[in-house]
Amino acid sequence: MTDQAALAKKQPENAVEINDVAKRYGSVTAVKQVTLSIRRGEFLTLLGPSGCGKTTLLNMIAGFEAASSGQINIDGRDVTNVPPYLRDTGMVFQNYALFPHMSVFDNVAFGLRMRKRDRQTITRDVERALDMVKLSGMGERRVKQLSGGQQQRIALARAIAFGPRVLLLDEPLSALDKNLRTQMQFELKExxxxxxxxxxxxxxxxxxxxxxxxxxVVMSRGEIQQISAPLELYSRPANGFVASFIGEINRLPVARLSRRGTSMSFAFPGALTLTAEGLAGVLPQDNEDVRVFVRPEKIAIADPAKPEANVVSAKVISHIYQGTHTITRVEADGLGPIEMRVAGGRIIDEQPAGSTVRITLSLDHAVVLRASEAGLEAA
Ligand SMILES: Nc1ncnc2c1ncn2[C@@H]1O[C@H](COP(=O)(O)OP(=O)(O)O)[C@@H](O)[C@H]1O
Ligand SMILES: [Mg+2]
Incomplete structure (x- = not known):
């Protein structure tokens, strides 16, 4: 067995364990009783609207904020009362927080010097970290002389240079323009x-x-709403907040469900009934009030030559052309405002605003939630 394999064997499966952690600032509860395990080697994202407690949670893992209650383990060690520099977490802050008057080398060497590594090791590890972020040979530059994107990379190099147990990244790409951000997304993954x-x-x-x-991990108002892999989150949101926050989705009016196995029909106000077949997951019971959530790409202009299910008459309100597709807003009889996604841009001329169309809603992959659980809306 290699040394590394032996080490891995000794370490617990979870790199970080957050047990019932809360943070209160006076009367404001920024994080409420969060429990969460982060697996070793995993890329885990905390996602949620501004103010939902993401930074506070990250700062408590790093040790920059003390938890009001609860406990945090890193690699099986209770670090709840351990200061930041002894937790071995590498952090990239939202504003980078580099030392502006120091050289790139000294910035990246910071964590190594704090840990009293010898000079040779420092030189080697700084170069290695700079190489990782594609800035090798830049050590002598002043931070002030660098572009925003380069500063972001230096912050990343500083966070990884000393070999942290966990890398913590607080919205590291939010200050970059769109093209650079996409490029950095690829590089971070690499x-x-x-x-x-x-x-x-x-x-x-x-x-x-x-x-x-x-x-x-989707968060709202200091609480975890759902923890899932991306595909699962998109196709099986656990509640109305997640359904609305992840991707675009239409929320239809409350309907009464009639259910026979996985065959469902939804009775909307105004004698409109839509149907769905073969829905998966945990489904509400027969005769309950439900909300149906349907993605814009699951709604199409009906083909008059084909018998189709769930055809509804609608009035076109507006179009937004997006290159590969058009987002068309309609007002559908019995359903209210609906956004649909139509390939290309021909619909803009063929169905101008004010015209009447017949649309078909494919609900076989819709999200169906009990009306009482679907109420929480994304901000
Ligand atoms: N030092 C602080 N003092 C008082 N309230 C704070 C402090 N830091 C954060 N908060 C509040 O805690 C909540 C969560 O903030 P934060 O963790 O920064 O959210 P996010 O990073 O998701 O935008 C917000 O309501 C914010 O105003
Ligand atoms: Mg934040």
Whole structure:
């Protein structure tokens, strides 16, 4: 057995364990009783709207904020009362928080010097970290002389140089423009694959979370709403908040469910009935009031030549052209406002605003939630 394999064997499966952790600032509860395990080597994302407690939770893992209650383990060690520099977490802050007057080398060497590594090791590990973020040879530069994107990489190099147990990233890409951000998303993923570092990534951008994560923790108002892999989160949101926050989705009016096995029919106000077949997951009971959530790509212009289910008459309100597709807003009889996603841009001329269309809703992959559980809306 190699040394590394022996070490891995001794270590617990979870790199980080958060047990019933809360944070109160006076009367404000920023984080409420959160329990969460982060697996070794995992890329886990904390996702939620601004103010939901992401930074506070990350700061408690790093030790920059003390938990009001609860307990945190890193690699099986209780670190609840351990100061930040003894927790061995590498952190990238939202604003980078580099030392502006120091050189790139000294910034990256910071964690190594704190840990009293010898000079040779420091030189080697700084170079290695700079190489990882594709800035080798930049050590002599002043931080002030670097672009935003380069500073972001230096912050990343500083966080990984000393070999942390966990990498904590607080919205590291939010200050970058769109092209650079996409590029850095790829590079962060590559870095994660190369190093195998357990990574906790914070973002309010659901697209970023879906594209980068092994698992996503959706938070709202200091609480975890759902923990799932991206695909599962998109197709099986646990409640109305997650359904609305992850991707675009239409929330239809409350309907009465008639259920026979996985065959369902939904009676909407105004004598409109829609049907769905073969829905999976935990489903509400027969005769309950439910909310049906349906993605814009599951709604199409009906083909008059084909017998189709769930055809409804609708009035076109507006179009938003997006290149590969068009988002068309309609007002559907009995269902209210609906957004649909139509390939290309031809619909803009063929069905101008004010015209009447017949649309078909494919509900076989819809999300059906008990009306009482679907109420919480994404901000
Ligand atoms: N030092 C503080 N003092 C008082 N309230 C705070 C402090 N830090 C954060 N909060 C509050 O805690 C909540 C969560 O904040 P934060 O963790 O920064 O959210 P996020 O990172 O998800 O945007 C917010 O309501 C915020 O105003
Ligand atoms: Mg934050």
């Amino acid at each position: 870095l994660h694959e190369k190093t195998g570092l357990t990574t906790i990534f914070v973002t309010h951008d659901q697209g970023e979370a879906l594209s980068m994560s092994d698992r996503i």
